[in-house]
Amino acid sequence: MRNLWLFPGQGGQNPGMLDQVDPQLKEQVEKWTNVKLLDTAEGYQDSVQIQLSILLLQIDQVDQLKKLGWQPTLVAGHSLGIFAAAYAAGVINKEDIFKLVTLRAKLMQECYPEGYGMGVVVGLSRPEVKKLVAEVHSDTNPVYISNQNSEMQNTISGKLIAIKQVLALAKENGASKAKLLHVPNPSHSPLMQKTADQLNTFIAQLNLHQPSCIYLANYNGHAVRSLKDIKYDLGNNVIYPVLWETMMQVALEYQPDVSSEFSPGTAFTKLLKAKTDQLHMVTLSAMSIDDADYLFNKWEKKE
Amino acid sequence: MEKLHFEYQNSTPVKKFAHVGVVASGDLEILVYPADGEKTTLDITTGSDGFEKVWQNVLDRFFARYPLNGKFIVHDFGATPGVVNLRLTQAMEALKDEK
Amino acid sequence: MTEEKNWHTHRDAKNARLASASSLFNGKFAKTEDVVEVLNTLIKPGDKVVLEGDNQKQASFLSEALTKVDPERVHDLHMIMSSISCPEHLDIFDLGIASKMDFSFAGPQSTRVSQMIADGTMTVGDIHTYLELFGRLFIDLIPNVVLVAADKVDREGNLYTGFNTEETPTIVEAAAFHDGIVIVQANEVVDKLPRVDIPSDWVDVIIPADKPYQLEPLFTRDPQAITELQILMGMMAIKGIYAKHHVQTLNHGVGFNTSAIELLLPTYGEQLGLKGKICRNWELNPTPTLIPAIESGWVQSIHSFGGEVGMEKYIAARPDIFFVGKDGTMRSNRALGQVAGQYALDMFVGSTLQIDQWGNSSTVTNGRLSGFGGAPNMGSNPTGRRHSTPAWQSLKPDDDPLAKGQKLVVQMVETFGANKKPVFVDHLDAEEVRKEAKLANVPIMIYSEDTTHIVTEEGIAYLYKTDSMEERKAAIEAIAGVTPVGLRSNPEEVKKLREKGIVALPEDLGVRREDAKRSLLAAQTMDDIVEWSHGLYNPPAKFRSWS
Numbered sequence: 001m002r003n004l005w006l007f008p009g010q011g012g013q014n015p016g017m018l019d020q021v022d023p024q025l026k027e028q029v030e031k032w033t034n035v036k037l038l039d040t041a042e043g044y045q046d047s048v049q050i051q052l053s054i055l056l057l058q059i060d061q062v063d064q065l066k067k068l069g070w071q072p073t074l075v076a077g078h079s080l081g082i083f084a085a086a087y088a089a090g091v092i093n094k095e096d097i098f099k100l101v102t103l104r105a106k107l108m109q110e111c112y113p114e115g116y117g118m119g120v121v122v123g124l125s126r127p128e129v130k131k132l133v134a135e136v137h138s139d140t141n142p143v144y145i146s147n148q149n150s151e152m153q154n155t156i157s158g159k160l161i162a163i164k165q166v167l168a169l170a171k172e173n174g175a176s177k178a179k180l181l182h183v184p185n186p187s188h189s190p191l192m193q194k195t196a197d198q199l200n201t202f203i204a205q206l207n208l209h210q211p212s213c214i215y216l217a218n219y220n221g222h223a224v225r226s227l228k229d230i231k232y233d234l235g236n237n238v239i240y241p242v243l244w245e246t247m248m249q250v251a252l253e254y255q256p257d258v259s260s261e262f263s264p265g266t267a268f269t270k271l272l273k274a275k276t277d278q279l280h281m282v283t284l285s286a287m288s289i290d291d292a293d294y295l296f297n298k299w300e301k302k303e
Numbered sequence: 304m305e306k307l308h309f310e311y312q313n314s315t316p317v318k319k320f321a322h323v324g325v326v327a328s329g330d331l332e333i334l335v336y337p338a339d340g341e342k343t344t345l346d347i348t349t350g351s352d353g354f355e356k357v358w359q360n361v362l363d364r365f366f367a368r369y370p371l372n373g374k375f376i377v378h379d380f381g382a383t384p385g386v387v388n389l390r391l392t393q394a395m396e397a398l399k400d401e402k
Numbered sequence: 403m404t405e406e407k408n409w410h411t412h413r414d415a416k417n418a419r420l421a422s423a424s425s426l427f428n429g430k431f432a433k434t435e436d437v438v439e440v441l442n443t444l445i446k447p448g449d450k451v452v453l454e455g456d457n458q459k460q461a462s463f464l465s466e467a468l469t470k471v472d473p474e475r476v477h478d479l480h481m482i483m484s485s486i487s488c489p490e491h492l493d494i495f496d497l498g499i500a501s502k503m504d505f506s507f508a509g510p511q512s513t514r515v516s517q518m519i520a521d522g523t524m525t526v527g528d529i530h531t532y533l534e535l536f537g538r539l540f541i542d543l544i545p546n547v548v549l550v551a552a553d554k555v556d557r558e559g560n561l562y563t564g565f566n567t568e569e570t571p572t573i574v575e576a577a578a579f580h581d582g583i584v585i586v587q588a589n590e591v592v593d594k595l596p597r598v599d600i601p602s603d604w605v606d607v608i609i610p611a612d613k614p615y616q617l618e619p620l621f622t623r624d625p626q627a628i629t630e631l632q633i634l635m636g637m638m639a640i641k642g643i644y645a646k647h648h649v650q651t652l653n654h655g656v657g658f659n660t661s662a663i664e665l666l667l668p669t670y671g672e673q674l675g676l677k678g679k680i681c682r683n684w685e686l687n688p689t690p691t692l693i694p695a696i697e698s699g700w701v702q703s704i705h706s707f708g709g710e711v712g713m714e715k716y717i718a719a720r721p722d723i724f725f726v727g728k729d730g731t732m733r734s735n736r737a738l739g740q741v742a743g744q745y746a747l748d749m750f751v752g753s754t755l756q757i758d759q760w761g762n763s764s765t766v767t768n769g770r771l772s773g774f775g776g777a778p779n780m781g782s783n784p785t786g787r788r789h790s791t792p793a794w795q796s797l798k799p800d801d802d803p804l805a806k807g808q809k810l811v812v813q814m815v816e817t818f819g820a821n822k823k824p825v826f827v828d829h830l831d832a833e834e835v836r837k838e839a840k841l842a843n844v845p846i847m848i849y850s851e852d853t854t855h856i857v858t859e860e861g862i863a864y865l866y867k868t869d870s871m872e873e874r875k876a877a878i879e880a881i882a883g884v885t886p887v888g889l890r891s892n893p894e895e896v897k898k899l900r901e902k903g904i905v906a907l908p909e910d911l912g913v914r915r916e917d918a919k920r921s922l923l924a925a926q927t928m929d930d931i932v933e934w935s936h937g938l939y940n941p942p943a944k945f946r947s948w949s
Binding site: 329360361364384386389396 | 629630631634816817818819820822858859860883884888889891893896907908914915916918
Binding site: 225 | 521
């Protein structure tokens with residue numbers, strides 16, 4: 001059975017989501033990172049809390065599924081999600097992944113105190129959005145096309161003033177939705193180069209391993225099998241668009257039997273559903289690990 | 304969910320009630336009544352936001368070919384422009400049958 | 403005295419290769435578990451290798467084995483495949499085993515193909531029509547090794563390929579008569595074959611497969627998914643094209659539009675009194691949606707490119723209609739089917755993802771280099787055709803004493819796709835893809851000059867009647883809905899085009915849109931089709947509601 005494991009990034013966090021997480025693991029993570037995980041609404045105002053809590057939730061689910069004997073054929077993470085994806089592929093150990101993400105979250109928090117962010121445009125194709133971005137972008141007011149979540153849903157990243165101009169143009173040009181996102185930095189654009197440099201320095205001294213499965217890279221949308229490519233993605237995905245739509249097209253060309261979306265949320269399963277009805281879909285935020293185990297067993301037998 | 308309103312000046316009066324289409328995903332239903340006043344009015348409730356310009360284009364094209372003067376109530380559940388045109392032209396046929 | 407030139411170097415090389423692997427063979431047979439070593443030994447770097455894979459049947463045991471060969475021994479292969487369908491077809495490029503590809507269709511792997519061309523992992527020879535690719539196997543792409551699949555093989559090495567004979571004989575012939583090596587995977591070894599499709603004399607190596615070759619039910623359409631819009635377009639096509647031009651010989655593409663037409667023949671077609679007058683002889687895969695028309699006596703004959711899962715028993719029981727061997731099973735043939743499709747048909751009806759303002763169409767969209775199936779052959783006018791039929795003659799211009807007829811090439815599309823993206827565009831994505839992939843030609847599926855009719859939910863454009871590119875563009879605009887192309891149309895122009903008979907709306911054809919109901923379909927569910935077939939059709943599991 002070919003299983004495609006999907007790891008969402010920030011956005012789906014909600015208070016109490018760590019209730020079911022292994023308490024020992026949580027304690028261990030707090031020790032490694034020196035961050036007390038609050039798992040409250042106030043806590044989730046803070047992006048270090050968000051990034052570490054989502055990572056913890058996903059790592060805990062990966063551990064549970066692997067303990068039951070399940071392994072991915074393909075892993076795909078969206079933005080922050082690549083770290084749990086790399087862990088699931090056996091590339092990086094638990095302690096290192098939490099330390100790496102702590103550093104990433106802190107760097108992202110500090111890099112642009114104000115005036116920068118992200119927006120989303122729904123209902124225009126990527127080439128259409130690119131054209132609008134090119135009309136607005138300048139050295140003093142930079143804005144870039146960033147994540148490609150689906151064919152008709154793309155984000156832009158840059159200086160807020162430029163983002164707002166692009167959003168207004170998008171509305172005029174028939175976008176069904178064009179709005180700012182609650183993201184305080186221009187993620188997934190060249191403006192994050194400094195963050196990437198510091199992450200790469202940290203990653204260079206880690207002991208990483210060859211992946212045990214196919215890894216879908218954010219930065220170019222390719223299916224990769226080499227440690228070199230995954231390492232590059234971990235350090236540099238902040239300066240590239242997440243080519244999610246392309247990643248999913250490629251993933252589907254490997255003809256998976258099942259997709260499994262890790263918590264939190266179900267957004268990526270919904271996007272996948274719009275593309276295909278040819279595979280079984282599991283969302284771990286909506287069912288227990290036992291239920292997922294039961295379904296995997298059932299589908300594997302049917303094959 | 305979005306509510307849209309359009310008005311046109313059309314020449315062919317609607318003389319009776321007609322109902323076409325279905326309440327289903329990817330489809331729409333249209334209720335047509337004789338016009339309240341001189342103007343043709345359309346009140347559209349749609350589940351897909353941001354398609355005002357497309358609606359305008361579909362209606363312009365339809366009324367240029369079939370200038371029906373009536374009151375149109377539309378409930379849309381994400382129909383493509385092609386399906387919208389099918390339902391509008393079916394309404395046109397249903398209204399013509401009376402004559 | 404000059405030295406005698408050796409005129410059989412190819413044969414010597416082939417014999418040397420086979421001799422070097424002789425320890426792996428018992429006669430022509432190798433063991434299942436030795437497959438990788440057989441390939442390691444028989445294939446040499448730089449070889450032209452045909453790996454059998456089309457849109458239905460895959461030599462999956464051999465293609466998986468090919469991913470396991472040693473890239474030190476086997477590398478830089480030049481692959482020739484009519485269809486790139488499975489992940490492993492591209493994995494051999496990632497692994498450094500192959501470097502060049504000549505192909506026709508890559509639909510199921512089109513994103514990775516685009517990526518591999520862009521990053522240089524794969525060099526593309528050309529993207530062909532099927533007939534070009536088959537033809538070149540005998541001219542300048544003569545294979546060194548071919549890897550093919552058979553259903554059954556007997557102890558002598560004769561092959562039975564049955565329903566899914568498809569392109570196996572063509573590939574094998576190209577190698578067998580020019581000192582290429584023919585390697586066959588077999589589902590089963592038996593004492594006696596139902597019939598011989600390929601003689602053992604053409605075969606070098608047979609390897610029993612660990613499981614049957616992969617087979618996709620590609621042409622099965624569930625009538626439940628047919629929409630009223632497709633029914634309306636089907637009604638327009640039947641009345642405004644099939645009946646108008648007396649179309650008797652034809653091919654249908656794989657979409658729901660043509661399934662709708664197949665299911666309208668016994669109902670709407672019957673009402674119009676068209677039985678016996680249209681749609682008699684077909685080049686078509688055995689699509690289940692044609693069963694009601696066959697059962698009600700519309701169809702005289704069907705020749706097929708390939709088989710279709712679940713249709714075996716039904717076909718065996720209808721040998722008057724299908725091409726069936728003495729043993730009772732169908733034989734298909736893709737190469738001859740494409741020849742028939744290009745030369746012997748009155749009409750091809752297909753669908754596409756984009757049509758440009760001039761009437762060129764393509765299924766290649768941004769980031770997906772899909773190539774094409776049979777459409778470019780069947781959807782082109784064979785200018786060398788001589789035989790005349792009423793449909794062909796009906797497109798003959800009347801102002802030229804030397805004029806000849808033309809094949810009807812019909813595109814049926816809704817103006818907007820399901821994702822609400824316009825189908826009619828000023829420029830095809832394919833133009834951009836040509837630049838990105840550095841192709842010699844824009845990957846157009848069907849050229850404007852060959853396209854005679856376009857049908858949309860708004861009406862029919864009779865492009866063959868236009869006498870200038872301006873008029874052709876206006877006719878397309880008239881039926882292109884509210885796409886950027888359609889918005890250029892104006893009411894006066896449409897009126898003129900309707901008067902000239904270049905554009906027809908449903909009311910011009912006497913088609914009532916209100917009649918476009920699902921109840922008009924001869925079968926509305928898979929169960930209905932099974933019933934029409936007297937229980938002989940056996941739908942694949944994914945199409946069965948009760949499983």
